[in-house]
Amino acid sequence: MQIDEENLEAYALGCGLLGGGGGGETRTAVLMAREAIREHGPIEVAGLGDLADDDFLMPCGLLGAPTVSLEKVPARDEGDRLVAAVQELTGRAVAALMCVEIGGSNGLFPLIWAVRRGLPVVDADGAGRAFPQLLQMSMHVTGVPVAPVVLTDERHNVVTLGGEITTHWAERLCRSTAVAFGGRACAAMFTMDAKQARRAAVTGSVSHALSLGELLVRHRTDPFGALSEKPGVVVLARGKIADVVRVTQGGFARGSAIVHGTGDDRGRMIRVEFQNENLVAIEDGQVVATTPTVICLLDDTTAEAVATEELQFGQRVAVVLLPCDDVWHSPEGLEVAGPRAFGYDIDVTRPAGVR
């Protein structure tokens, strides 16, 4: 499989959907990906099964507050520094890159970095969606060591985390480093062999994002009808945004949005709470969906996911729920990615229709 100029837009749409919104950073990433494809050719996507057992994978992406990326644009060569540092630290040649998470711009940057170096990206990721923290990666849940962690920025600063560092401490140090970098850092972590990745990563993520995006492109006139026919997908309501509260705090974009139903949904009110990604949907005081289910706010006309940092009063949106990978419904997955992991003292909730 390849990501080329033809299917790039569809793929980015799918990443936006799985990330609960792509936003300005995803649009920047699409432009950078198109430029990279024109210069280096299509991005090769390798199935984990096609790699040798000991092929060395570098999961990577951006971390911090995506809000910041609207002004702080990557310099393009961050991936080169990540690969160089990981190879020097481990003494191993990186065979392929992997998205730490498929959702949002993190479904795109690793592809740009890969094609620039002539490497493939694997059809897998560490979440099957997007999550705000390192603890919420399938590699952590399945016991892959987080170190060495490499962080870099557009100024050629390189920070590495090692020693006997835990994922918890890596999260804390990555966050403080991203804040010191100016709010956003490019990072590599959880390096592993392809054999390990077959067990530890969420497989098929790139092709899943592409097929979701292609579905939206094929059904431009009725995207919500097409989406609701997908097994496990629920279009909860359509309406307009009546209020948004948002702060950029400690490297996260936190807040909530209130959607007033319109049309058939007139009279309904849904509140969506987010921390970089949407975490909880509440209707009339009742929790209707929680993380780890993917909660999206899609533009009511284009069906493009609206990033939490771009939500605004008056916007017409649809609240859509997508299923997540089974790893997140395991006890270990729920411990780090269920509502209680984010400070909500509520049980996991998903409507009957969400697989």
Added chain:
Amino acid sequence: MQIDEENLEAYALGCGLLGGGGGGETRTAVLMAREAIREHGPIEVAGLGDLADDDFLMPCGLLGAPTVSLEKVPARDEGDRLVAAVQELTGRAVAALMCVEIGGSNGLFPLIWAVRRGLPVVDADGAGRAFPQLLQMSMHVTGVPVAPVVLTDERHNVVTLGGEITTHWAERLCRSTAVAFGGRACAAMFTMDAKQARRAAVTGSVSHALSLGELLVRHRTDPFGALSEKPGVVVLARGKIADVVRVTQGGFARGSAIVHGTGDDRGRMIRVEFQNENLVAIEDGQVVATTPTVICLLDDTTAEAVATEELQFGQRVAVVLLPCDDVWHSPEGLEVAGPRAFGYDIDVTRPAGVR
């Protein structure tokens, strides 16, 4: 020269004086140094002239808010991790350690780390006193690259800073890492050859601290008389502390203390402002001394320097000024360590008596 059980207390007194106060962290360091000497023998202090030109030196110490160390005690093996990481990053064997600054506990920890590894410490440091920031090190002023920087804590976390990092960015990232570690980090930086150090470091710092401390020990009954006979030293006033304001903020202990004169100094009022170290002394609205001159508050009975984090209402103190190394009165030195570098829009001031 050696630091052994006999002269350790005097040496620590001198470090406290040059650091504008040692405090609880220095007392912890003295206990750890005594333990290390009992276990490994006296600490060897090598003159920079006695080392081969290409002997590789590792300047090191603690950074962050010293206040924190009253509760967050080092684990002893931080130095081993610093040496191991520096050797791995540079591919060179460390021949000797050096104090990043002689003042306060940073005059002691590198000695503990050195003797544990059977290495000498050099009779030099990066300041000739103590300063709160990396920019205020003679190696920065004289153009030694700061990278690689290694930071570690008592939990075996290891963070390294590299790439094309500047001292400014290293300062920013060290600070955020120290805060993430819990307020204090052990660090190595500005690694260099002995030949470079002869030009870039402040030489004779360890022996200077020891001789100052021995002077105080020899004149226990009249320490201020003995101090004021030293060329360039001024005992500004004696009195008691009438007010202290202090916050721990962004990895620094910031604040000010007001000293009301007593005895011959009755009626005088001196305000000392600090940011980890004392920076400005003001009498009746007139600036009488500023950084880079060393401004100390000494216990009026023992002549032991009182750390900024231990100043309290009612304490009897003497305000003492000590000269600093000439490097700090150079244009490059004043740019990073003069009053304007700390946000005070005033010129460098020192009483006529301070050399």
